[in-house]
Amino acid sequence: VxxxxxxxxxxxxxxxxxxxxxxxDEFEREFVRHIETTLARSLYNCDELAAYSGTALxxxxxxxxxxxxxxxxxxxxxxxxxxxxxLEFLMGRALDNAMLNVGMKDIARDGLADLGFRIEDxxxxxxxxxxxxxxxxxxxxxxxxSMATLxxxxxxxxxxxRYGIFKQEIVNGYQMEIPDYWLDNNPWEFPRxxxxxxxxxxxxxxxxxxxxxxxVYSWEAGETVQAVAxxxxxxxxxxxxxxxxxLWSSKASSGEFDxxxxxxxxxxxxxxxxxxxxxxxxxxxxxxxLERGKELRLKQQYFWCAASxxxxxxxxxxxxxxxxxxxxxxxxxxxxxxxxxxxxxxxxILIDVEGxxxxxxxxxxxxxxxxxxxxxxxxxxxxxxxxLMQNLLPRHLQxxxxxxxxxxxxxxxxxxxxxxxxxxxxxxxxxxxKMVRMAYIAxxxxxxxxxxxxxxxxxxxxxxxxxxxxxxxxxxFTNVTNGITPRRWLHQANxxxxxxxxxxxxxxxxxTDLTLLDKLEAFVDDKKFRQEWSDIKARNKLRLxxxxxxxxxxxxxxxxxxxxxxxxxHEYKRQQLNIFGVIHRYLSLKAMTPEERKKVVxxxxxxxxxxxxxxxxxxxxxxxxxxxxxxxxxxxDIGDLLKxxxxxxxxxxxxxxxxPASDISEHISTAGTEASGTSNMKFVLNGGLIIGTCDGAxxxxxREIGEQNIFLFGNLAExxxxxxxxxxxxxxxxxxxxxxxxxxxxEGTFGDPSSFTSLISxxxxxxxxxxxxxxFNSYIAxxxxxxxEFQNQEEWLAKSITSVARMGFFSMDRVTNEYADSIWNVxxxxxxxxx
Ligand code: 73E
Numbered sequence: 077v078x079x080x081x082x083x084x085x086x087x088x089x090x091x092x093x094x095x096x097x098x099x100x101d102e103f104e105r106e107f108v109r110h111i112e113t114t115l116a117r118s119l120y121n122c123d124e125l126a127a128y129s130g131t132a133l134x135x136x137x138x139x140x141x142x143x144x145x146x147x148x149x150x151x152x153x154x155x156x157x158x159x160x161x162x163l164e165f166l167m168g169r170a171l172d173n174a175m176l177n178v179g180m181k182d183i184a185r186d187g188l189a190d191l192g193f194r195i196e197d198x199x200x201x202x203x204x205x206x207x208x209x210x211x212x213x214x215x216x217x218x219x220x221x222s223m224a225t226l227x228x229x230x231x232x233x234x235x236x237x238r239y240g241i242f243k244q245e246i247v248n249g250y251q252m253e254i255p256d257y258w259l260d261n262n263p264w265e266f267p268r269x270x271x272x273x274x275x276x277x278x279x280x281x282x283x284x285x286x287x288x289x290x291x292v293y294s295w296e297a298g299e300t301v302q303a304v305a306x307x308x309x310x311x312x313x314x315x316x317x318x319x320x321x322x323l324w325s326s327k328a329s330s331g332e333f334d335x336x337x338x339x340x341x342x343x344x345x346x347x348x349x350x351x352x353x354x355x356x357x358x359x360x361x362x363x364x365x366l367e368r369g370k371e372l373r374l375k376q377q378y379f380w381c382a383a384s385x386x387x388x389x390x391x392x393x394x395x396x397x398x399x400x401x402x403x404x405x406x407x408x409x410x411x412x413x414x415x416x417x418x419x420x421x422x423x424x425i426l427i428d429v430e431g432x433x434x435x436x437x438x439x440x441x442x443x444x445x446x447x448x449x450x451x452x453x454x455x456x457x458x459x460x461x462x463x464l465m466q467n468l469l470p471r472h473l474q475x476x477x478x479x480x481x482x483x484x485x486x487x488x489x490x491x492x493x494x495x496x497x498x499x500x501x502x503x504x505x506x507x508x509x510k511m512v513r514m515a516y517i518a519x520x521x522x523x524x525x526x527x528x529x530x531x532x533x534x535x536x537x538x539x540x541x542x543x544x545x546x547x548x549x550x551x552x553f554t555n556v557t558n559g560i561t562p563r564r565w566l567h568q569a570n571x572x573x574x575x576x577x578x579x580x581x582x583x584x585x586x587x588t589d590l591t592l593l594d595k596l597e598a599f600v601d602d603k604k605f606r607q608e609w610s611d612i613k614a615r616n617k618l619r620l621x622x623x624x625x626x627x628x629x630x631x632x633x634x635x636x637x638x639x640x641x642x643x644x645x646h647e648y649k650r651q652q653l654n655i656f657g658v659i660h661r662y663l664s665l666k667a668m669t670p671e672e673r674k675k676v677v678x679x680x681x682x683x684x685x686x687x688x689x690x691x692x693x694x695x696x697x698x699x700x701x702x703x704x705x706x707x708x709x710x711x712x713d714i715g716d717l718l719k720x721x722x723x724x725x726x727x728x729x730x731x732x733x734x735x736p737a738s739d740i741s742e743h744i745s746t747a748g749t750e751a752s753g754t755s756n757m758k759f760v761l762n763g764g765l766i767i768g769t770c771d772g773a774x775x776x777x778x779r780e781i782g783e784q785n786i787f788l789f790g791n792l793a794e795x796x797x798x799x800x801x802x803x804x805x806x807x808x809x810x811x812x813x814x815x816x817x818x819x820x821x822x823e824g825t826f827g828d829p830s831s832f833t834s835l836i837s838x839x840x841x842x843x844x845x846x847x848x849x850x851x852f853n854s855y856i857a858x859x860x861x862x863x864x865e866f867q868n869q870e871e872w873l874a875k876s877i878t879s880v881a882r883m884g885f886f887s888m889d890r891v892t893n894e895y896a897d898s899i900w901n902v903x904x905x906x907x908x909x910x911x
Pocket of ligand 1: 211215365412528558750754
């Protein structure tokens, strides 16, 4: 029964329907009301955390009103919607973003000041929503922002982890992981205890026949867990559209809470079962670009896919449309292979539950899904063991085998007698145990597969997915180069720069059409503008220097060249190359005369990023950075000429302070390994120059801003295989400058050298897979150029301004429109149109 109020009774509703605060006075009223009633506090015990909560609740009310309207309007018009399935949403803080998006931050600032608070203090009370590891999760968050801003009817689906990515503490130079329990006083989620789905696991498959003698399969569950929906409103910038992010939380199924055990007096074990059910959504796996094949991870994936699909199908069925219209109404985007089971689950629902024929069901499935690949690293490609799948999802494994059978039959027809081809493209890898290759299901079950930058999209077509290009032709594969939202990464993170740009361009339209930045080029020679530009960078550097002082205790000279590398710690991202370069710099400084030192540009090398808890090599890199810092930072010969900083617990809110403050940032992955990278875009958009390899989006950034405005170095992707081969068969020659660095480490300059043997031997003895030695010379030479060019501040400033002016292409809005046109085939829906 629809829970809806009959028309004659709606009058009272309409009269009292909630409305939005629109003035400072109304904001203050809402704030005080929430403090006094929702939070049960008063002006006598309102601290900054309460001030944050009061402000957040006032804005939340606004969002929820818009959210309701948006959802009603989207349901009413019933046009095609997008569902973005991602295991990670790296959202960061919501309040500042909400205030800026609804355009009420100034009102809130003045209101809070009247009530005795500084808005910055309230904002900084908020705990980051850190339901992601790195770029993949942050991309999902940028998608949500753009989809709402561009008025696309779109939902995100994810998991409501009780623990987000761990908090990183550095203790004696080592990374320690602290659980991130983030849900206490989180005002941004709405539990929907009435929206639940029972999810099955384990059990077995029954085969029977219907009246027509047709085979029907049904899956008898061995275990059931309940999914409960939690909704998070996603406001767009300067639009009424407020979309929904639905996160699923697991708990024991109501029927499942074992009354048998309960009545038998086994209360404890009944509660323990409940605990087990809750572990499914308990914790985000902290691995970036690495898959470890853990059963709980597969359970998370199925739990979330099944709940989301049930929800999507339920919504579709309400419209009473024919099944064939499903792909006209619904686009589902798979953020990497993590949600690949959604393909299998939809096929299962259509054939086992809804009774469709296989072929018709499969047409619907492939018409609905799109798959985005984010990595070519072999250790990140998902494979699940067949026995594990057989046990956990027996019916799904059967369907996977059928998908594979029909697929291989079609391949055999087109390429008869090519047995190698069949074994190469089979979904099942014939290893011990056999493995299910999830990327292959994702390709076969989607109508479009995309990479995330040009080089990466070319690489997947010529390497890991080559055979599928032969089979399907090149049209199934496409490129959509990543982007970032200028709302958070310019306007919110760098309000002064945003205001200066708005002043020159006559308003903030560039925040929704980033290509308008190109008008800035006309002001490159404007003296006053240049001065303001460089003053803003100086103030942003001061802001970072303060953060550094707060978290590390080190004072840095804000006039130094700030050189930043912040991202997940990974061998392929080569933080080891950076720290070896720092050691080289230190040794060179030590060898100089005082006269020579006077000519040196002072530098602060700033690192930040988390290592996966089980990634030994990455943890050693962090330890080396901190060990070098401990020696260099207290060396009185060196003073301000070199400082080494590791900022612990790098996250979205710290990135908002770090990105606007760099002079140069490092994006130095081994060519061909970083699919795109997105922090490169954040730094350039904030007026920092970058040093980088010819990899991922660096290449397209270079094309846009011009090669005179970027410091490129190192070997090219096309030469990597050859070089690796030569390391083993041509004899390995260690770069002489790197050799000197290693000698210093081995002499104990940075403490007990045995802590660093594996780092060094991976290069000296085990083939230097990431080409650190091959690129070292070119890296050092390029840093020398950076020093030289930094001394010409006028030139540097021109490069900074010109680069920002040319960054329009990297807006997430361009990305979202490309997905909408070439993959989803959806149109925006303007909520303002509503009567
Ligand atoms: O290059 C980045 C890319 O910019 C890539 O490494 C990252 O995705 C970003 C957004 O497209 C990424 N993360 C993962 N794979 N690629 C990943 C894999 C497994 C688990 C968690 C993250």
